[in-house]
Amino acid sequence: MNNNCIIVYESIYNGNTEKIAKTMAQTLGCKCIKPEEALKTDLSRFSAIGFGSGIYFGSHHPHLLEVVEKLDRNAQDVFIFSSHGAPVLGKYHRPIKSKLKEKGKNIVGEFSVRAYDETGPWVIIGGGNVGKPDEKDLKKATKFLKKSLAQHCMPDYYRQIKTKLLIKDGYPNDYQLIVKDANVVLKGDFVTINQSACRACGKCIKACPLGIIELIENKAVPVKELDCTLCSLCVNNCRERAISLHYNWRDAINVAKRHAKRESL
Numbered sequence: 692m693n694n695n696c697i698i699v700y701e702s703i704y705n706g707n708t709e710k711i712a713k714t715m716a717q718t719l720g721c722k723c724i725k726p727e728e729a730l731k732t733d734l735s736r737f738s739a740i741g742f743g744s745g746i747y748f749g750s751h752h753p754h755l756l757e758v759v760e761k762l763d764r765n766a767q768d769v770f771i772f773s774s775h776g777a778p779v780l781g782k783y784h785r786p787i788k789s790k791l792k793e794k795g796k797n798i799v800g801e802f803s804v805r806a807y808d809e810t811g812p813w814v815i816i817g818g819g820n821v822g823k824p825d826e827k828d829l830k831k832a833t834k835f836l837k838k839s840l841a842q843h844c845m846p847d848y849y850r851q852i853k854t855k856l857l858i859k860d861g862y863p864n865d866y867q868l869i870v871k872d873a874n875v876v877l878k879g880d881f882v883t884i885n886q887s888a889c890r891a892c893g894k895c896i897k898a899c900p901l902g903i904i905e906l907i908e909n910k911a912v913p914v915k916e917l918d919c920t921l922c923s924l925c926v927n928n929c930r931e932r933a934i935s936l937h938y939n940w941r942d943a944i945n946v947a948k949r950h951a952k953r954e955s956l
Contacts, residue, residue, distance in 0.1 A: 692720060692721065692722070692888070692930070692931050692932055693719055693720035693721040693843065693845055693932070694721070694737075695721075695737060695738040695739065695843060696719045696720075696721040696737055696738065696739045696740070696741070696840075696843050697721055697722055697723070697724065697729075697732075697734070697737045697739075697740055697741075698712050698715055698716050698719070698721060698722070698723035698724070698740070698741040698742075698743070699723075699724055699725070699726060699729040699734075699740065699741065699742050699743075699755065699758055700712035700723055700724075700725070700741075700742075700743045700744060700755075700772075701725060701726055701743075701744040701745070701751075701752040701754050701755050702744065702745060703745065703752070704745060704808075704809075704810075705806070705807050705809070707745060707774040707806035707807060707823070707824060708743055708744050708745050708772075708773065708774045708806070710824055710829065711743060711772055711774060711802075711804065711824060711828075711829065711832050712741075712743055712772075713927075714829045714832050714833060715741060715743075715772070715832055715833075715836055717833075717845075717926070717927070717932070718832075718833045718836045718837065718844055718845065719739075719741075719836060719840065719843055719844055719845060720844075720845030720932035721932075722930075723741075725754075726752075726754035726755055726757060726758045727754070729758045730757070730758060730761060734758075734761075734762060735762075735763050735765055735767075737767065738767065738768060738843065739767065739768040739769065739770070739799075739840055739843050740767060740768075740769050740770075741769070741770045741771075741772060742755055742758070742759065742769060742770075742771055742772070742787060742791075743755075743771065743772035743773055743774075744773060745773065745774050745775070745776075745806065746773050746774070746775040746776070746777075746783045749781065749782075749783060750783060750785075750786040750787070751771075751773060751783070751784075751786065751787045755787065756786065756787060756790060759787060759790045759791060759794065760790065762791075762794045762796070763794070764794055764795045765795070766795060766796070766797060767796050767797065768796075768797050768799045768840065768843075769791055769796045769797065769798055769799065770798065770799050770800045770801065770802070770836075770839060770840065771784050771787055771788065771791075771798065771800075771801045771802070772801070772802040772803065772832070773802075773803045773804075774803070774804055774805070774806035774824060775803060775804075775805060775806065776805070776806060776807075776808025776810070776819055776820060783803070784801055784803070788801075799839045799840060800835060800838075800839035800840075802831075802832060802835045804823065804824045804828040804831070804832075805820045805823050805824075806820055806823050806824055807819070807820050807821055807822065807823055808820055845932055846870075847935055848868060848870065848875050848877060848885065849866070849877055849880075849883045849935060849937055850937075851868060852866050852868065852877075855880065856880075858880050858881070858916075858917065860915075860917050861914060861915065863878045863879040863880075863882075863912060863913050863914060863916060864878070864879065864880055865877070865878055866878075873887070874887070875887050878910075878912050878913060879912070879913035879916050880916065880937060881913075881916045881917065881919050881921075881936065881937060881938055881942065882903055882904070882913035882916040882919050882925065882934065882936060883913070883934070883935050883936070883937060884904070884910075884911050884912065884913055884933055884934050885931075885933040885934075885935075886910050886933075888931045888932070888933035889910050889911050889931060889933045890930075890931055890933075891906060891909045891910060891911065892930065892931075893906060893911075894928040894929065894930070895911050895924075895925035895928055895929050895934060896911065897928075898924040898925055898927075898928040899924060899925050900922070900924070900956050901915070901918050901919070901920065901956065902915060902918075903915045903916055903918055903919050903925070904925060911933070911934075917949065918949065918950075919936070919946070920946050920950065921936055921938060921942075921943065921946060923936060
């Protein structure tokens with residue numbers, strides 16, 4: 692878990708901003724919390740903070756602005772994000788930007804996407820921006836963070852391993868590397884689990900529909916990783932951000948081949 696960053700968001704209608712917030716939290720490896728929790732949290736201990744919500748009558752949600760009002764004047768990196776229904780992006784970020792600048796915060800970037808809206812005139816046609824934000828929008832959110840806050844993004848330790856081992860069914864490979872004088876132990880290739888970060892909460896095991904992961908010696912281990920369909924449920928349910936998936940286009944095609952005769956879960 693990245694304890695140097697945190698995301699504060701409000702999402703009250705269709706979960707549009709929540710999708711963005713959770714994607715960003717995954718990229719940074721940090722928590723995302725609602726304003727009510729943020730007001731009870733010492734935000735001064737974080738190096739970077741993200742603030743986001745839907746746009747309501749031309750600005751961010753009042754609860755988010757309330758959190759900004761409570762910030763101290765210490766230097767911190769902050770970024771702003773939002774989802775909006777209007778077809779043209781207006782100056783929606785101006786109110787929260789002004790408050791953040793008054794607090795002496797360093798605004799490293801802004802991100803906004805169009806999102807499904809079923810209010811006002813949109814109800815006549817059954818809603819506007821149907822299906823938004825979509826997968827392309829979420830990938831743009833990830834790309835935004837990797838550019839604006841590269842130093843804070845969750846590192847993929849598996850990609851730092853120069854020599855990969857042959858993948859065998861039922862025998863996940865072990866890898867070890869030293870990161871900042873700490874020993875990091877990884878298990879698995881397609882499904883890679885950072886043993887050093889795993890807290891054995893079991894959420895990944897419950898989430899996986901194909902039983903890929905088992906708890907061994909109080910750690911989650913991808914014992915059947917070749918059966919993985921790359922659904923990312925384990926990744927999304929890991930609070931410690933200890934799980935990552937690695938594959939190329941051949942691997943993705945092999946998923947269909949491997950499960951060609953399967954009739955059900």
